[in-house]
Amino acid sequence: MSLKVNPRILAALVHDMVAALIAWMLAFALRFNFDIPATFLIISLDALVWVLPLFACSFYVFGLYRGLWRFASIADLQHLIAAVAVGALLTTAAVAFFHLGSIPRSVLVLHPLLLILVMGGSRFAYRSWKEHRLYGPAKLRGQPVLIVGAGEAADSLLREINRSGQWYAVAILDGNPGKSGRRLRGLPIFSPIEEMGAVADRLGAKHAIIAMPDSRSAERRRAAELASMAGLTVMTVPSYDDLLSGRLSVSSIRKVELEDLLGREAVSLDDNGVHELLGGNVVLVTGAGGSIGSELCRQIARFKPSRLVLVDSSEFALYTIGEELSVSHTSLHCRSWAADVRDKERVGEIFAQEQPVVVFHAAAYKHVPLMESVNAWQAVRTNALGTLTVARAAQEAQVRKFVLISTDKAVNPTNVMGATKRLAERLCLAVNNRGVTRFVIVRFGNVLGSNGSVIPKFREQIAQGGPVTVTHPEIVRYFMTIPEAAQLVLQAGLMGQGGEIFVLEMGDPVRIVDLARDMIRLSGFSEDEVKIEFTGLRPGEKLYEELLADDEATLQTPHPKLRIARLSDELPGSEYEELLGWLHSSIRPSPEVKSGLKKYVPEYVADLSN
Structure with a gap:
């Protein structure tokens, strides 16, 4: 120089x-x-x-x-x-x-x-x-804000806020009474956080930033509730890893989303094992443009397969995930196939050309009320026959592992969608020992923000001023994040030896009406401004979902978030052949479809009225 x-x-x-x-x-x-x-x-x-x-x-x-x-x-x-x-x-x-x-x-x-x-x-x-x-104060024109949490995340946040003209911190609240009266970067620490309303009134704060990314979701939820009750706009910081790696900026502070409050502990993956399963191999994903399928593609791409094969019947969904992967993983070799999993010739062509080593089958019809009556036969054809078509093609191509994405609605099903997914499980188990391919089933509940799920619907209703429609005040569901579900699917695929049904640990069930109230509060409204309206249970819907059928036994696995449910029944040869004939028969009206499902899924509680 x-x-x-x-x-x-x-x-x-x-x-x-x-x-x-x-x-x-x-x-x-x-x-x-x-x-x-x-x-x-x-x-x-x-x-x-x-x-x-x-x-x-x-x-x-x-x-x-x-x-x-x-x-x-x-x-x-x-x-x-x-x-x-x-x-x-x-x-x-x-x-x-x-x-x-x-x-x-x-x-x-x-x-x-x-x-x-x-x-x-x-x-x-x-x-x-x-x-x-x-x-400093002479130059500062930002808004006073309370910081919730007095850990490393708060320290990183304060360092950035001090350089910002958008905010300036006036106090810190923390649940640890031992920190009360102490100071962090010159700011007083108050405890407990139940004092948030009083502190905000005394210091003129209208905003609160929750800087507790490493805390349990219940603690973050409580902090957000107290801030909302105090009339504060609730914000949060990025992930803990981003804070510690120095990637935090004031512009990345955002409003609290429902996923932050229902957030779950990070998944611990056997990265070496998953890399051995996927790395350098051809991996095929059906339903690749859907919520779970697209996240599976993102997760799989991290492990550098030799080629990632995307299969979906939706042209736009296929194009979207293909474009995203081409930007985020420039060295990844992707190939996109527009195909219906029920099309035996097309599916056979794909497997013959691509020769995949691992298959993740996520393609399915999943909307319960939509599949309940006039679309019941299409649900059978896609969810059951489509699964069997892909499974047979996998066997002919000598795929090493086939992972079926199933659902908690397959347990003691009361709707067509759940019954067809249960039938898909039985079909995979029936063909499991008929070749080199090992079939593994992964069953889990709702994922936050998936296409057609309740959360995007609530967001739209709140944006329109309400009402937010909930079917029943006591209805509950299990929830997990899409990335967590995809990661656990990969882990189950690694651990499965064939013939298992893996059940993901879904945590505690959430009342949908509580979820609606949280979303209304987080959007800055009260229930007087955006009302909740109960509309009654929809066709095929039940108050609660189960993860294990009554006659299933579960086994622990080395992974704390995965258990194995082994079925007590199998499809006898004669029943299997009869089922194949039924699946290939012509279009059937809804009552006949439900009667057939009841025959092949004995635990299905059918409503034959429509």
Whole structure:
């Protein structure tokens, strides 16, 4: 670098030389109680001729002039200490080499200590002045905000907020009573968080930012409820990993979403095992454009398959996920096939050309009321016959593993959709030992924000001013996030040896009416402004879903979020052949479809009235 090119570097160097001079003379003054004898005064001044160049060289070599004082940090202080220490060693070596014994040894010790204080102090004083000048009250035009949480996330957040003109923090609330009365970055900490309303009123805050990304969802939910009850706009920070890796910016602070409150613990994947299963292999996903299928594709892409084959009947969905993967994983080789899983010839063509090693079958009709009457036969054809068609093609192509995405609605089903998925499970188990392909079934409940689910519907209704429609005040459902479901599907696919039904740990069921109330509050409304309306259970809908049938036994697995349910029944050969004939028969009216499903899914409770 050139001092002529950057005058700020020259100014910094001059400052440090003046600091070295002051520290040198001050060390002599302290040695002689501020009464330096004339002889030692001359010695001290003569020594500056070689002391200052030695320190200047050390400062330059250690890169003290590459950083900006405005952003002086602990790392900069460490470089400064190292540079001063080397300069002091060079000074001591010069004294010994040139026999300059008249310089007191105490001066050689005091000088670097004083120099660190002067240089470090001036840098941090400049940073403090600069930040106050840029972000202090005289310049600040942001909004007062409360920070909920007093951990590392809050510390990172405060550091960024102090540089922002959008917000300024006025206080911190934390559930740990041991932190009450203490301070974080100069701000008082209040406990418990139930005081949020009073603190907000006293300090004039209208917003609260929840900085608790590593806390349990129940704690975050409670904090959001208290903030909403206090009339505050509730915000949250990104993930804990983003905070710690320095990727947080004030612009990434966002409103709290329902997923934040219903959030679950991160999934621990056997990355090495999944990489062995998927890495370098051809992987095929049916229903690749759907909510679960597309997330599976995103997760699979991380493990670098040799080729990812996307199959979907929706042209737009197929195009969307293909374009997304081409941007996010530029080196990934993808191939998209527009196909209906019921089309035996087309499915056979795909498997013959692609020769996949692992198949994830997510294609299905999943909307319960829509499949209940006039579309019942289509549900059978897609969910049961479509599954069998893909399963047989997988066997012919000698696919190593076939993973079927099933649902909790397949347990003691009361609707056509659930019964057809249960039938798909039975078909996979029936063909499991008829070739090299190992069939694994994964069963889980609702996922947050999936296409056609209740959450997008509630968002739309709230945006329109209500009412928010809930079928029954006591209806409950299990929920998990789409990424968590996809990750557990991969883990189950790795662990499965063939013939198992893996049941995902879904946590506690959630009342849909409570979910609706949370969404209304998080949108900044009250139930008086956006009302909830009960419309009655829809065809095929039941108050609660089950994850295990009564006659199924579960086994633990090495993964805490996966259990195995082994079925007690199998399809006898004669019944299997009869079922195949029924699946390939012509279009049937809804009552006949339900009667047939009842025959092949004994636990199905059919409503034959429509």
